[in-house]
Amino acid sequence: MEKDREARLKPCVILFAEITQIDFWKQELDTEEYVELLKTVFDRLDEAVKLYEGNIDKHEGKILMATFGVPIAHEEDPERAIKSGLLMLNQISKLRQKLKKPLGLRIGINLGRVYAASVGSKIKSEYTVMGDAVNFAVRIMDFAKENELLVSDEVYQITKPVFEFSEPMRFLPQGAQQEIVVYNVYRQKTGFVKRRGIEGLSSPLVDRKQELILLANFIEELFSGKGKIVLILGEAGVGKSRLLEELFTQSLSMALERVKNINWCIGRCSPYRESLYYPFVELLKQICEIKTEDSEMAIMAKLLTSIEKLMGEKAEEIFPYIAELFNIKLVAKYEEKVKYLKPEEIKLQIFNAISQILKNYAERNPTVYCIDDLYLADESTLELLRFFLQTYSGINALVILISRPEKNKPFWQMKEQLKNEMKFEEVYLKPLTREETLELSKNLLKIPRLPEDLIEKIVNDAGGNPFFLEELIKLLISRGIIYRRGNEWVASEREIKFDTPYTIEGIIQASYDTLSPELRDLLSEMAVLGRAFNKKILQGFTRFWDNLDNLITQLVEIGYIYTNNYQDYAFNHALVRESIYKSIPEKKLKELHQSIAKTIESMFPERLAEFYDVLFEHYAKADCKDKAINYALRAGENAQKCYANMEAISYYLYVLKELKPDNEENNKIIFETMYKLGGIYSRIGYSDDAIELYERALKIASTTLDRVKILDATADVYQRISDYEKALKIYNESLKLLIDFSDDEKFDTWLGIAWIYYLKGELKEARNVLEQILRNVKDTSSIQTKKKIARVYNQLGSVYSYIGEYEKSFEAYNKALKIYEMLEDIPGISVIYNNICGYYTRQGDYYRALEYLNKSLEIDIKTGNLLARAIATYNVGDTYFQLGDFEKAEEKFNEYLNINSQINNQLGNGYGNFGLGNIYFEKNDIPRAEFYYKKSYEIFNKLGSVMMANEVMIKLAEIEIEKGDYNRAFSMFEELEKRCEELFDTEGKLTCIIGKARAKLKQSFVEKKLMVTHLYTALDLLKIAFDYKKIDYDNETKFVINFYLAQVYYYLTKITEAKDHLSTADKILKELLIKIPDGEPRNIYLKKKIYCEFSDFKSLLKD
Template structure:
């Protein structure tokens, strides 16, 4: 008969396999009776046994086996093992071998059929493999109904015997849970045999299996233990009992005869872990504390910055260190210092699932400051926020409250909703920034302010961007920013470092929290424990394993307390004799899971539920999800006492959080994938139930949990809702993420059957999010896609483009001179949406593709002329934009004036947006046409528009006014325009305002005959524009620089500047108005060269220069 393990044929007279020693069974599929190998019919019930041999479990192929094993193998471990292949071959190793076999597989096949039985066996394999890898074992062989696993090879483990036993107990426990899900079949049972002994490692296969050169009886003895084991039990040899007796309970079964051994072998049945019971509540004997060690220098740095802020000087501090290294402890020590009483300290924290939760660490900070608890309804939360703002900023409470509440995702009504009506995208983003700046400025005027932001490596990008702009407050206000994060997070923590170093080097302090050296590590351990000299080697070992990480040390001490290796004596912790047998884990993850695995089962399940919710978890959500866990309050108290979690009350709302992020991460990663999915779904359903009144605040979190739970319909729904909320709060990057994920999921679900209307909506919102973040090239692509789904097709061929342009241009001219034929149609909502897409697309093209901007502007003007402009928001102002198009194109100045005359008659004085836009267009025409008869600068109109977020037209209005002031010789007025642009750049964080401030100031300095100052300003302008990828302005700056260098007789420098300008010109293809700047510089350069050649009598340069001059003159004269 064939061995069920190694598949070798044996004679019917044998009871054990001749190859591997496995017990040969002839189980009856009807009653389960174990017959003799040679029996053809069951000796108990008479059932035929002849069909059994054809249903022996299939042997896995190499690829199937490797895929199944590596599915659960910790990331990177495969490569690590294979790399060490040559190192371990031929090596003698002490290894713990485990055989695990499923009892009754043949009857299962007989009853269910092979397909269903193998499907169940696949799930059983998942459990077995996971339970092995959970304790760092490796699956060496997968047999038809079981596995052979190794602990200690290929990767060495000092505690391999213990790990094998933990794995065995875990297998029995998880198989028991799996049985609860099965219906109508006999419960599955596993029997396990374990032995530890020496082997000589042979060849290591690519599937990580090991062939042994000199086996001895280590592998065979483990197999014999499995063969002896009863169903649902684990048998071990005396060697394993000796190595693990202090950690586990056993039943001695006496000596048993084993084939291949002359003497009988002592056998023990594994019962349980000694700590595997629910322990009662305990007190301070489990609490450990130590004075901070080795961080005096870092604490002194922090105290110095606090002293500075008290004395009126702000700063930004980044505390950077690996997980568990002591960043939070450093801040905790700071908060205990007397100096901190002289400041107000507010704290916010990012969460591990928060990379796409808009502004979540800033919202956390504002809630903490305003005393808002999670159970507060919308109205109460809004009132608390308003009350907190009123205490600081009574004169502008309504203004600040409208925008801060919007950032927090609160629903507004009445005057607050009216205040932000019509403000969206970048305009809303800038007004939120302004009001946050105003609020913090006012708060710091009352009392020095310390803002602590923890775990910023997990922050969303919108929060990072807002914090980067708020950091500038440290230059003038009494504000200290302290940011804590781990290194190696490019988009968040690393970005903060680069930004502050570049923009605020004078105000920046960096604290790198390094690992403790071994001396400091030993000092920390001795502070915690009263240690006798004879135990110093243990201290050295812990310090060495910790590698300077204080959290590792604390968790090892906690595990000692859990295992009673350390006890309280005379009010102090002391080591017991059990320290001699204790195992020091290798990694932080090991030590955390060492503690978790020793919790009572229900308590362990509660911790797992909490880890799925996140590092921070509210009591109400936990109790809702973990309904089946009894006595939750006592279990939480116990977890708190063993310092695994902490508790705090946020304005009467009970909240817990893991003592360290690493603990939460380790527990979460230990949960089986299927169980994780179930828990994520339960968490999402609990959030829906508990926070139903303000569910919009949790859309992003619900999308996350439903996606992890693989509920595609709910995920799609909440992704779209989260995207809408993110756009409302100006968190465009997070909105982009949500909409892109929603699009991917929607197309995956429906493919070609997808609704074009829904795709158009998603493409539109993706384009708007990209546009709001200044990613104009990508935005144009998605605007085009959205317009196609709206039924708007663009011509593909050049002839079609020319024909459409001509038709649209003629149509536009007719609308100007015969307006009674046009402007009649009432736009539908769909028309308004399409017009918005065209307008935003034009704004993007104005930066990225000026030629296409000109052509498609004419298309859009033709469309606008079909509708009653008063029925379109800012319709008249949009039409007035035609004036700028034709002015900057350097043609049709008369048509540009006609457009302005047409619009002037249709703009009302109280329409401040349209009025400003009209005046900006008129100034642009006057600048290009050198008309100096212009209106005075209207500062009130600018202020009103800035308050509604109309930054772009306000900035251009100021810029053109400044240009005309320079040309008219009103230099003091021009200087005021420069200062106004600089103020807008600072207050609103507007890059465009800062860029054209450079251009205006350069022109002013040139007019004031200050060439060297102008050169320095150009260098700053080029650096800034390059960083912001504003190539058109880089081209402008180099062109102006060339003229300045000619003035300074630096001809070589001027030639280099012109070459740089030419490079950028080819990238941006500027419109004539912009291009004229380069041509002017080239003209002056060639004129200089011509003059020089005339003086020197050099004919060739003279002819070349004369040719250039003629071409420049022709180009200049073609403008009008």
């Protein structure tokens, strides 16, 4: 028909069949007879194609080409093509036997996307399909032997539940570079065929509990002798069959409990033009136990036996009408009963015979009659169904009718009419929610750590449809994106790209092809607009503007689109939109994209900023490059402001790919785009990409300041990956270029250098540079200068904190925070939130610190700044460590190490291992603690981070105390104390003094003769620590010093002094506990090693 002849890109099954050995007949027949024979053969082949609603594309010589899916798609086109091919082979076999001469056929079937269009001239044209899929179908046919039907792997994967196949065969067609995998089709499988589901995978029923309970109640009533009619409605793949499977299983259990039988008879409406009243014939076959392979004699015997059992004396009256359904040739006594009846009278007798058999069978045992796929039912089947329901409404059976809610189908109209005539229950299965779809996918795969982007795509594309979900997972398995490792499923790390599976696309295209040309064209326009779209924009470019409301209403009613406000619409399924979009030919697609972009520009001239991303997409797909580049730059800036990093990257990459460096203006745009893109790469941890991009930008930098800008950015990347020497070298290159420039121009470079000094532990140098920058700043009015000053204060805060000037540190951080808040600089605010937490942890206010850290993390996740996120994650872990929650601390440290591996943050690996060492030290797992400390030290030492390397060595000295080597521990602390002095690390120096005292205290317990000497040495050291004025040390340190003093005085038998310091320590501990919530958090905190020792010592002193 003309409505199906528009040009489209469609999935299609292509069948080629070549008649073999027919040339033998040329010698025996004249031309006219030979042509007549050829026509006879082609008539048989054509009938096989038409029976399964395929399309005869052409006859060429001895070859037939047929298509299934073009021009009209059906859900099971691959299955139809194979059935058609098997019927062709059967017909040729019969013809060969009849002619008693050689005659054969070989068939090849392939599946793929084709371009379907009319080709030729205005005078003569033909509608055909073109593409690689067609060529491969020919190759497969050529490879087939006589009387073989070969199919491609794509066809095999879809139809393997339905047919029996050979093992795979491979061949390399001439001129091809890759082998083709094919299978020989033997026959159709017999018995029940499960077409859906994933082999080896299963899931409990998800979100159908209420429906299952309702249906199980109907089974309960059935056992009590009460029948019912139930209609189950739901779109394709939503889970109707699965619900029925669950009900079947549950009903058998219920029957077993009651020591009763329950019969299930299931008939399905066929999409093919098969026997009359097909689903009812299926019910009768089950009642009479007729098998597919039974001969006509066996069928007749089974029918007679079963009907006699069920109908008694009436059997002879009923049998002829049932035999009619099975095309059984009647003997004379039965033939007489039907011979003189009119067609309408025979039909009535058939209806009555079937209905009586179903009624009597249900009276023997509780019975469930189920008729599925009623949306496919023809008028005759529906007429019989109506008769059965109206005549035997009181039957003792549960009659379950299953259909899709397709309102344009005859069954829907019949259902609406029956509502007024009889009572029946309706169960409507809605699509699963996002959470339920996610649960189902996890049930099926049981993969604990599927990549988030893979989960997102699967769940979004499935759109709440279990069948769509299963088919997407099947596709992922076939592509190796999900695969088995041992007994579990895992996800590969390859880039995730996959198209709509054919099984889903077949459903979509079959429905789409039944629509009017207007609705199809309007859906195409909607698909180009996007998954979600605005009616006003659609109205601005559609050619159906004058009838738009009516057409939209129709599409809403039949379930293609939905709306909440009658202005904004969306496709119900992403895959439906994708399938329709892919079917639009390229030329038409570009025209539509351009038309949409122009419509938006004309409609919203004052609001274009809202549409930069949309306009870029449409102009890019319309191949209007100048416009696309313009909007890509603007969309990239918008994306950066919103921290949509991946989107910004895609826009900037498009600009760099499409913009030609053929003039000065373009070169400037390319340079700035490279700079912006490099900054994003650096922030999200793509260090190599950033460096490579900056190297390219440096080559096209036109001014000294541009070169400095790129050099400083490159140095920052090296700083982020902990290559401090390389970073310093590049910063110094910048300074050489800036020798004749003002101090303001050197601001960024000096700031970068100061940060490197800080990270290396060269705090004096860092402080000097930062304070000098503040002295040299003259104009502080510009926003850029304010940002730089904030960075100076932030770095000074970190330096002051390390050298023990905590109030100065807090003051510097707050100055930075005020500037960032004034400028609404979100990343800057995040940095301060992260850094200021140290002040609160020193006060013992750990939960306030966590509050700031979580705010920082929230911003870092939003902005995609992986380095900042890593640092905040470490600090969260360290805060949990100080709270004594080692489980949470370890989880965060491991998360931190995982982020570091993504961004190549080597310094971070040192911190992560240091954190793990601290945890195992607290757990008294000294070997593991030592392992992580040494690993951490190697990293810090290699990177030149002397401050952190020194801090790790202090912990290794503490390890020596735990190992009992007190002299070694003491000498290590002595050496490290000197090193701390050189580094201005006053807190580290205090830790060394306490460490030496602890070593002597422990040593006094094992060297009894020198006990007093060791204790007095410890006492002298603890007095120095107690009077330490260089820093205002935290309460936990005060607690430790007083606790150790109490121990030393006790063992020196100075009980009064011991009790005084014990009382002070106890008071400090109570102050610390004020800020720890009562209950479990406080119990966890008090389990820290030092507090357990304190508790034991208190008991000892009391005794």
